[in-house]
Every structure is written in structure tokens, then in C-alpha cells.
Amino acid sequence: MHIEYLEIGNYRKLLSVRIDLAKDKTIFVGANNSGKTSAMTALRHFLVGKSEFSLNDFTIAHWPLINLIGEKWAENATAEMPVAVPEWSPLLPFLDIWISIRNDEVHYVRDLIPTLTWNGGSLGVRLRLQPKDSADLQKMYLAERAASITARKLATAAATEAAKAATKVVAAASAAPGTGVVIDGGGIVETAVETEFSFALWPKNLLDFLRRRLRTLFEVRAYLLDPAKCAKPIYGIATPQLLPPDAEPLEGDPLKGLIRINEIDAQRSFGQPSASDNEGETESGSRVPTPRESRKLSEQLRAYYAKHLDPFDQPEPADFAALNAIDVAQKAFDKRLREGFSGPLAEVEGLGYPGVSNPRLRISTRVRPIDGLNHDAAVQYEVGGPSEAEVAAELRLPEDYNGLGYQNLISMVFKLMSYRDGWMKVGKAGKQVATSADAFLPPLHLVLVEEPEAHLHAQVQQVFIQQAYKVLRKHPLLGEKTDFTTQLIVSTHSSHIAHECEFSSLRYFRRLAANKQCTIPTTSVVDLSDAFGEGETQRFVTRYIKAVHCDLFFADAAVLVEGPAERILVPYFVRQKYEFLTQCYLSWLEIGGSHAHRLQPLLEKLGLTALIITDIDAMVGTPSKAVQPQRGAGQTTRNKTLETWIPRELSIDDLLDRSLSERTSAYDGSFAICVAYQQPIKVNHGGASQAEALANTFEDALVFQNLEIFKDLPGYGLIAKFREAIASQVTTGTLGEAMFKSLKDGVKAELALDLLEIEKADQLAIPRYIDEGLGWLEKQLRRKQHELLEVVDATVEAGGP
Secondary structure, eight states: OOOEEEEEETTTTEEEEEOOOSSEEEEEESSSSHHHHHHHHHHHHHHTTTOOGGGBBBOOOGHHHHHHHHHHHHHHHHHOOOOOOOOGGGGGGGEEEEEEOOOGGGGGGGGOOOOOOOOSSSEEEEEEEESSSSHHHHHHHHHHHHHHHHHHHHHHHHHHHHHEEEHHHEOOOOOOTSSOOEOTTTTTOOOOOOOOOOOOOOSSSSSHHHHHHHHHHHHEEEEEEOOOGOOOOOOHHHHHHHHOOOOOOOOOOTTTTTTTEEESSSSSOOOOOOSSSSSSOOOOOOOOOOOOOOOOOHHHHHHHHHHTTTSSSSOOOOOOHEEEEEHHHHHHHHHHHHHHHHHHHHHHHTOOOTTTSSSSOOOOOOGGGGGGGGGGTSSSESSSOHHHHHHHTTTTEEGSSHHHHHHHHHHHHHHHHHHHHHHTGGGGGGGGGOOGGGGGGOOEEEEEEETTTTTTHHHHHHHHHHHHHHHHSSTTTTOOOOEEEEEEEEEOHHHHHHHHHHHGGEEEEEEOOOSSSSSSSSEEEEEGGGOSSSSSOOOOOHHHHHHTOOOOOOOEEEESSSSSHHHHHHHHHHHOOHHHTTTSOOEEEEEHHHHHGGGGHHHHTTOOOOOEOOOOOEEEETTTOOOOOTSOOOOOOOOOHHHHHOEEEEOOHHHTTTTTOOOOOETTTEEEEEEEEOOOOOETTTTEEEEOOOOOSSHHHHHOOOOOOHHTOOSSHHHHHHHHHHHHSSSSHHHHHHHHHHHHSOOHHHHHHHHSSTTTGGGGGOOOOHHHHHHHHHHHHHHHHHHHHHHHHHHTTTOOO
């Protein structure tokens, strides 16, 4: 038995997503604000703390529709018409859980079988947040709204009368005209006054009402789903089945006793006092909140001891020696205390109070092993190696004196061990009298871990993700056996954790731009198990990403550059001119044009905006020979990216005349990919004015763009060769040929490093084709930021956080 996939709808920015789960561990990756935390919180809310929902958990795009429902109620109520129960279904947050069941596991799910014709396979349960009673909800809202309106009218009338009374005066018969004073029959004058309050009373609309009343008026109910109606996602968007209008909710919790759920949230706050909150642990599927797990390892040990090891709880024969030792120690300590306190107590009794008839003071101890763990130094770390001198000196420090990263690692591993042993009822927990609810162990254990990388070094992050699942399975009934299943879900921002996992376990959360169907950015989830193409491309991409340890899965955009010189200098150009891009998370990938096209299936599946900075790579003849670009010479490109991807052109003549829009490929309105390669520029050289210069690589394009700097630039290597070529060549064509020959055996990375050291580095002009590409990238990312800002503004206007 295992969870095949989850479908989440109408929850925050997860408008409709499907998350396929691996049988062992599943890793959520994606850029900031892509929906990873929303997915983890949805699992927590629906599976652990069902009373923790708030109005902010409803997708913001539905807020105007919720208010529209309230307005219709108010209109009907005002017209004294029957108030119709609205159809809430399209607006309600829900979580669908689809579980794969083997034939020998049917007894676990007998209450979840949808029809008599079900022959095994998958079963689905929908957990939906919905009104407890729609009619009562409407009545309460309308009653509160009517009370607010009545209170406003009464307050307005009272304030108006008070203002009128304050302005009444005895009028003179010769009151000046045009002053606004009206003379009444009694000789009293008043100014016409009407007071109206501008502020809004609660509830100003249905959203305002639900913000305060949601938890008392809504609840999570479960429904059976029909496996025959399952549909695959369309372009990454889930298509969950619709419940029939007459669908009846299930009684109780259908997952109780079926799934045990534990979580380690991101807010571990080591070094801070522990707080009382929801731990996120459920016993045999129970959703009853329990106190939050301690932030200190010593307190976690005390909790583990009380549950699994306490000798006073259902003692075994092996416990009696310890119990006897405790009893002897307690009696000896009592005797010593009575002797030590005999004098002070006798002195107190000599005061004549409490008197003969009043009880006397006696000292008695209560020794329990758990008290030995109830201090800050209960857990210690040995300092240094295990030499005899160090052991004798007992070089140890309390747990607070160790680094936060080490505390975090040990704490998380210990929690995983505790969760596993709690599931398997290790030690004393297994001897407790079983109730009907936990007569057998839940067959499925779901563990949620949010951002484990906090405080951890890169190597330790890799150790944790390698060992976490193994720890959860280290039990005689677990391991490689299939009777009980463990599934681990981890959300992370760490490229080190993602790098250490098989790509088949990665689920990429992709941000979708707002559109006509949904006015806010939303999310889709990409299963990376099939995102690399097939055959040779799959092998290359997988090995390349493993080799470069890249952060592609967490970036706002990717920049693919041709070689080391671009990798060194283009980020420098960005810092010099494009301040906005420095605020974005860019993933820099050094991959030549002959291989960049292999990333096409991955970039398109991720929906990641990308700029490809590559070389035009002219060649001619058969067999082909690399040459300096020249118009009208029948040259073609050997760059596979330009030939097979964007702009899918082979001729150098055609490539030189392609505009920026013709070198851009837009995908479904949410992202685009642009390729930037050397374009013709006009330069002044050798006495000729504004002659066309054609570059073949980044290096000669940089020289053509900065002739005045390079002609007098001191230096060796390629700098010296370029300086000599500028001085000796009289036309741009011959200069290009000279630089082309120099670059054949020149060290390009050395040139880039030398240019960073020159005094005029900040005066270097960016090659035009790169400048155009960076400008395009900034425009794309600004547009995305603008969409997010619009959503924030809409939230504020709607009364959001």
C-alpha cells in the first residue's frame, strides 16, 4: 500500500495541482514563492490540524466570488425572497488522496471501496473544507449584517439629533440672509445637520465575516472518489473529478487507522524556549493535536523515555533490578534528609505553631529516573578524542554549546527514530492496552519534513537526505518488507539536497502567470522523472546536472553561457548595469552551443525563463571548416542550438539579420526562451567610418565593442595579440580575421581574468548581442514581479493580510 498521488485544489496558490509521490521519498523543489510551502501546509491542515484553516487558505482569485455570494444573499433578504443555498463546491479547498491497494490489503480499506464492481487498484478520498450548515451560515451572516446596518442607522440618527441640538440658538429677527440659518416659528434657528459615519462596521462583506467566523462555521468532511473518473493533468494542470450534487460525506475519519502521519516543520528555532503548539503527530491516523515537540534534544529524550522506556510503566523482569536500586536509594536519601532536617524542624515545632492538633512537617523524596534528564546538561557532547586522559578529565559540554547545525541534524534524526518507534509501538508503547481504534498498526506511515537544510552545512545536508529514509525503515518489521510502507516528503530550497536525490523523486513546483481564467499567479507541479527526454539526451542532461551541482530547480531564470570567459565576465556586466537582475535568483550554466539544445526538454518542462548566450560559429566547405563570419560566402553555423532549437536556422546570412523577437520562443504566455549570438555592429576603424564588423565569438565581439580601450590596453596573451591586430589591420574584415587566428590557440579564461584586473574594467561596453539579451531578461522578470505585486495589492484591497 502506498499513496500514488495527491491532488490539491482551491488552496492558496495551488488552484489545481497533482503531486505524484514516489514509493519511498519525494522531494519538493522550486523557486521561492512557487507553492512548496503551500503544499506542505495543505497536508498539515487536512491531515493533522483540521481546525487550523483561515480565510487566507482560500485561493485569492475566489475571494470576489465569495463576496458575490454574500451580496446575493443580502439582495434576496432585502426583497423578502427565499434565500437560496449557494453552490460552494468550485470555491472550497480540498485534498484528494489516491492510495494504491494490493489484493492482500483490502481488509484495511473495506470502508473505502466505492462500488461492488471495484476489482482492486486505487482508491481515492477527498478531504474538503466546507460549511457545517450552509443555511445556518447564511442566517448568521445576514443577522450580523442586519445588526450592523441597524446599529449604524441608530448611531447616525442619534449623532444627527445631538448635532442639531448643539446648533440651536435664539435667533435675532434680522438674521443675515445667505448664512444657512433657518428661522422657525418659535424664534429658534438651527443649521441643517446630518451626521454620517465613514468607517465600516463588521461585517462589511462576507469575506470580512468569514475572516472571524471561519473556524466555527467550517469543517473538513471526507468523500469517496470514483477511480473510473480519474483524469490525467492537462498541460500540467490537474483535472480532479467533480463530486455529484447528491454526494454524502463519510462518517468520521476514513483515514484513521490507515495512515500514521508525522511532521518536522521548518520553524525549529533551536536555542529558543519550547512552545505549546501542534506537533504534527497522529497516533494511528488520529488528527488530535498534541503539544509541539521540544526544541531541545534533552526534552525529546525525556518524551521518548516516558513513552518507550519508563520502568514504572508496566514493568518487565529486566526492570526490577533498576526499580529495586531506586527504592534503596530513595530510602537512604529519606533517612539522611530526616537526620539533616531534624534540628530545623524541631526548632519550628518549638514555636508552638502549628500546635498539638495540627499536622507535623515531614520530609520525603520521590526519586524517578526521568528527573535525571530534567536539566540543561542532561545531554552532553564529548570534546576531543577518546584518549584516557580526556576520558578521565571528562571533557564534556551541554548540548547548547554545540553548533546549531549539529543540533538540528541530531534532533531531526532522533525525531525520525521516535516517529518510527511510535508507529511500530517499540518498548512500553507496545504493551499498552489496545483500543478498538489502534488494535493494529496503520499500514502506511507518511512523514513530512520541511526545509531540513536550516543551519546545516552542504555535506551534512547530503548526509541527512541519504540517511533519513533508512532511519525510518530501520526496524525488523520494516526494512525491505512490504507489509508496512513508509513515504517521506521533503520540501527544500537546497540544491545540495536535490543533487543527492534521484531525479525520479523530484517534484518541481512551477509558477504560472496570471491569465484570463485566473487573475493571480498559480502553480503546477512537474514530475521530473520524465523531464529529460530519452536516450542520449537523458544520459547527458542527467550527468551534466549531477556534475555541475546546479541550482536550476530553484532559480527565477537560467542563463546559459558558451564558455569560461562569458561565465566570468557576463555576471560582472550584470552587476555593473543591471541592478534589478542582481536581485533575482539566476542560475548560471556554462554549456556550449553544441550541447545547450540538449537542455531544451528540461527547460520547457520546468517552464523556466532562460537566456542562451552562445556563439554564431561560422563554417564553410565540405568537410566543414571554422571560419570568420562573412556575408554572401555561403557560410553555415555549426551551433546545434541555433540550427535545431532557436531560431532553427543554418545560414549565417539569415542568422545575422534575425531580430530579437525572431530569436525568442514564447511558451503558453508564462515563460520564454531567448538566444543571443553575435550580431553585426558599426565601428570606426582604420580611417573608415561606421564599417560593419562581424564577430564569431564573445572575445572578438568584446574587442569590436571596445576598440578604443583595447588599442592601448597593456597586457600579455590575448590582450597583446588583440592590441597588435588593432594597430596592424586597417579594415574591420582583416581585423576580424587576425583575431580569429589569435583565438585558435589563446586562453580565453585567462583573458577574462586579466580584464577584471584592468583599471578601465568598469568602462568596458557590453557586446551588443549580450546587452540586448540581458535587457530582454530583465523585462521578462520585471513582468513577473509586476504580476506578483498586483496580487499583493488585490489582497490588501480585499481585506487580506
